[in-house]
Amino acid sequence: MLRPLLIKAVAPAVVAAGLLSFVLVGGSPPSVQADISIPMTQGTPSLAPMLKNIMPAVVNIAVTSKVEIQNPLMQDPFFRRFFEGPGAPEQPQERESQSTGSGVIVDAKKGYVITNNHVIDQAESIRVRLSDDREFDAKLIGKDPQTDVAVVQIDAKNLVAIPMADSDKAQVGDFVVAIGSPFGLRQTVTSGIVSAVGRHTGISEGGYEDFIQTDASINPGNSGGALVNLNGELIGIPSNILSRSGGNIGIGFAIPMNQARNVMDQLVEHGSVQRGRIGVVGQDVTPDLAKAFGLPSARGAVVAQVVPDSPADKAGLKSEDIILEANGKEVQSFVQLRNAVGLMRVGEKVKLKVLREGKPRDITVEVGKAEDQVASGEGLHPALAGAVFGPRAEIAGKPSGEGLDAKGVLVQQVAPGSPAARTGLRPDDVVIAVNRQSIDSMAKFEELAGVKEGQLLLHVQRGDGALFLIVR
Template sequence: MNKNALIAVAICLVHSLFALPAQALASALPEFSELVETYGPSVVNISTKQSRRGARRFHGFSVPDLPEDSPFHDLFRHFFGEEGLTPHDEGRQSRSLGSGFFISSDGYVLTNFHVVEGADEIIVRTSDRREFLAKQVGTDKRSDIALLKIEARDLPPIKLGSAQDLKVGEWVLAIGSPFGFDHSATAGIVSAKGRSLPSENYVPFIQTDVAINPGNSGGPLFNLDGEVVGVNSQIYSRTGGFMGLSFAVPIDVAMNVVEQLKATGKVSRGWLGVRIQEVTSELAETFGMDQPRGALVAQLLPNSPAAEAELQVGDVILRFNGKEVATHSALPPLVGATRVNEPAQLEVLRKGRIEEVTVVIGELPDEGGLTAAAEPESTTANSIGLVVGDLNAEQRDQLGLKQGGVIVREVKPGAAKRAGIGPDDVILMFDGKPVEGAKQFRELLADIEPGRSVAVLIQRGDGHVFLAVRIPEE
């Protein structure tokens, strides 16, 4: 075989080595075209009109020509309007765009609450360009879900699935109207499940890396079987555009809201009546736990189911109705999904022992600082770096405290500062014992073995939080 023939054979071999993995990879990738073709007509575009009443406008101000991804773009638009409107322009109409989808053939449409919030008129446009005026059946701000109804028949409903069957790493597809571009399809994978976001404690969000942008809100999230598993709701972004983190309301949660809105026009959720926090590794050590888990009870709300039962501040809730509470964020969705007036069984860690507590779940209510301290009795910091004093009657009144507690007058460098205790914090419990006053607090501190970590319950504003303080070595 001559030299040229050998070179040709080598090239063919190299090509085969690279081509085979590529072909195998291509065959393993999902095919979305049939899914989009089948269920795309079930997705709708939603636009709204609303009056701009009482908006703040500055006459004669020229809005700078800023790019849409500028962090100042929305700021200027919010305060100065899109066209430099003056007070005489109040009452003009604005339009917002979002997405939604049919959940029945007789015109029920599911979307996000924030898509239709404050709307005077809602227009639903189908894939065949028909437009319908929609009425709101009901909305639920806490889950960011809205149910609409249009007068039409024989519409193509979506196929509903369940988010409980989703697995992290599974392929998912979104269809919506990003920036008003109707029926755009984007795909990605499930990045995480059960995410808790700061403003929505009762929704265990599905996190994905599917490209979601303004206008996708309210649109469906599909699995590979063509079933809707979520309602695209939020993104994490520093620019206003997609940055790789998007969040969807699980369809199970959304449909529970839908059924309640259809039946009563409002949504009821279970309520325990506690303020909870994360169990950090430092706090876990103080409670004698081998690893951080559960939800730490930092406060019992007055007249709440928890207050009427046997729950205590300092309890760590490990299980709720048999389901593990791995993190504190896992508890609110479990409680919220429980029927009102039904008993719930809680497994708690209390002072090193596992105990069972029964609480009759209530209904979640509707959504609805300290004064300058007097001169401290002492300016000498204790061993953890705190100067504390007793609370006066006015301060107790503001804090809603009948007795006990000491106010932190000053925080000097030391163990307490490292733990996060700050001025004006009120110390309520120390190492599991109620703090009655400044003198007793000094005695409690003196009894702690140096080098040990202790849990300290503080009140900051109207919230309670546990912090772990390690007592310094002598």
């Protein structure tokens, strides 16, 4: 299964961005685990003994979904307005689409299989094929687009699960093996090393990234498969590649298992992820900022704004604070801080080491629930159905420092083919005004947009530009 990135597109097309494009590829502890002991072999060294024990845990996932067929000109809201009314083009039609990816059995007793969200997103049906050719219909337990993790469940006997490693211990230079179904070729194994850890690719604004980079060959269809160490332990879930053509050039990215396991546990428990928040807008400490603040090095995250009445505000965090550590772990960037907080459970406490006016201090913040300030378009206006809106402050924090103004609300999600999509809204749009009235909070947006009927004039920022959208 294949989906181009940043630049979010739908599989299986590949879109180039300049010379390179990011491409999504693919697509309680286990009671039974593979025996990871590697017996001594005679002659040539081989990974075969280890692989023999864990490969039955890597499965093929076949997905059937509905794809909308629509005149691309009708995606332009101005073109569509011109043709609205009698004689307008027919409503979009759908066709059946099939795609494949990979998955990993992580709980043999309960039949839980972890994979990528983009492998099963929009699925009408999900079919899992084991290494012994048994096939089972799978039930979707939950999915999380922001981390690209999903969990499905099959009802099967005699399953084998891969033991999960502590991915925080992965180091550059560690040998790793990728297992999956590239281009539909089941049970394919490639090897390489960990090329980097803690990678942030910027694939999607608002996503939670902390990738393990590897040169083990990963191709379309590997998505959701296994990246394992030489002990036969699962350290990551291959998710995307950097590529000129959609094929492997030795730069692949896997979701670290500690992050995937955290998300998986919440999906199994709640069916969704209860995203944490503390309510700050921030940016990386650049060399220029380090000099301006009198810091010895360009590391950490500077707080540019604290959202009123947020957990950070209540804990005493202030603008211009420099966050150096979170729960004892050094903070290198604002994105790293946001990822750490966003994956914490609501109610947990994050201990921050902060530098304020050159003096260190410790501040403990109780993680709040991001969904407390999220609004669904269905509850606001019929034409906004399919969109999810949230505070801009929860997404800001780009390395270059732009986007620090927290005014406006962020379009977090837009379902393909939904009324909101037909209106012209896109993910990562920022609504800065409704009916010519500025938006400075979620409450103000809900007040102005929640009219249930009638026409709305949305002023939207998109990238470096802006436009007006008519909603009716």
